[in-house]
Amino acid sequence: MKADIHHKLLDCIERADRYGANRLLDEWSAVHGYQKLLVEVAAPVLRNVGEMWQDAEDFSLAQAYVASKIVEDILEKYGQTLNQTFDGKPSKGPVVIGNIEEDLHGMGRKIVKSFLKADGWQVHDLGVDVEPARFISEAQKNHARVIGISAMMYTAAEHIREVRHEMDRTGLSGNVPLAVGGAVFLLRPELAMELGADGFAVNAFEACDLFEGLLNRSEKGEL
């Protein structure tokens, strides 16, 4: 029975069918309840989609976008609080994300935001074209456990270096990990370390694992 709903939801995502997914989830949750939907359906299917995205070359942007929209729909419709993950575990804590200064391409960041929220992070999204100093001030204000920055092009990504300088200056380095992602790092993975990042993710699903991994390293003093 559960395998059946998993299969159907996955099929909706593969066909980029947001409305079909919503109908399916509405019907299922009317019988089994919202909590079960989150824990037994949404979480495992999202993990499955994440694996597909890493393995298959042809998991399209449209499918990833629809998957993120379905996550948003679930969060909105079922009143998911930010204090609980899809797996029913406690919140993983606050994070600050944004597109670096001069970068106006926010689509990838928005997909990451949905998946981070579904994964149990309290996401403070600063939007596009964010100055380096603002990442620091917002991280301090919100007690962020991770800072995540997206960049599409090299010229904009260069500003991430300034974020690292500010983190060094304010003492955040070593305590708050700096994660990066975006098209420029797919072409030049070595750039992430050059700019002072603690790690980078190749897609939105990997971002969840990256944030968790970096947080663990930070707590063990390994950054």
Place this chain on the structure above:
Amino acid sequence: MKAITGKDRVFAALGGQTLDRRPYTAMLSLYGARLTRCPLSHYYASADAYAEGQGAVLETFQPDVLFSSFVLVAIAEAFGSKVRYFENQAPNLGRPAARNAAEFMNLTVPDVDSHERLLYLRQSLQKMSNLYGDNTAILGILLSPVDLPILIMGVEGWLETVLFDPEGARAVLDVITPFFLRFANAMLKDGAHALALPLAFLTPAIVTRDMAASFTLPVLQDAFQAVDGPIFLHHVGGTFLKFLDLFCGLPGVAGFVMDPRDDLERARKIMGPEKLLICGPQGPTLHKRSAGGIKKNCLKMMATLAPNDRFMLATTGADVDFRTSQDRILALKSSVETGS
């Protein structure tokens, strides 16, 4: 006896013949500015500067094909989008003019005969055609109606519209398709021998097969019938093969620029013997490879082809990077000279 020209080679390849060697080209739209040391803000605004840059490309590399200015964001500017310019890379879309179909419908469609940014694209093409078009094939670069809205609404705005607002998408296409046809046919009149259309909304990296078949294909089917010249479809940067069977029969399409990761033998089987198959190393990462390695790969690729295969060696993906040394580009020319 008349010397064989680049244009001769390209047209011979289209007709299934090889003259002295297979044709070759590289996407050197940006690179022309490096050769003439022209600031990019001027290069992408002055038709004379662009034509001069392409003259330097021709002199340095003798490609068989030259491309019109690969600055499609000039069309974005004409619709009101904001564009960011850089010192050593092609400009990029900044803030789109519209976020959704409703905002799009409030925009003024620019006139292809009078808008400054569109005239830059057309006049640079006219100058190239006048100066080099007798001996070199000239390709005009444009986006198809399914991709032009990306320049005006951004990828997210257009994808959101296509996925969740079908009526809005239809309304946008009803405006953008006539614009595409006016501009495409103007480029052909200006001297382009054919058009090259990068097709994001027909690649597996962007859309599902169902979207490609039910949304993209009917639009292109209608639009391409009214284009007055041959069309080459370009893979943008992702693999193309998975959906090739869907669109290889589109009207007016003379060939395909395939991703180097695609299986060319399978691509040939799917597209049939008549189309020109174009492939080669990725332009944006050419600078990271050695000239010897590039030549070795090009020769390996050509060795898989039948002698009468309609093929042109070309860089794929976007522009060749500004930092690329000349020997990397000349490695392509050397490959067709050795391996034809």
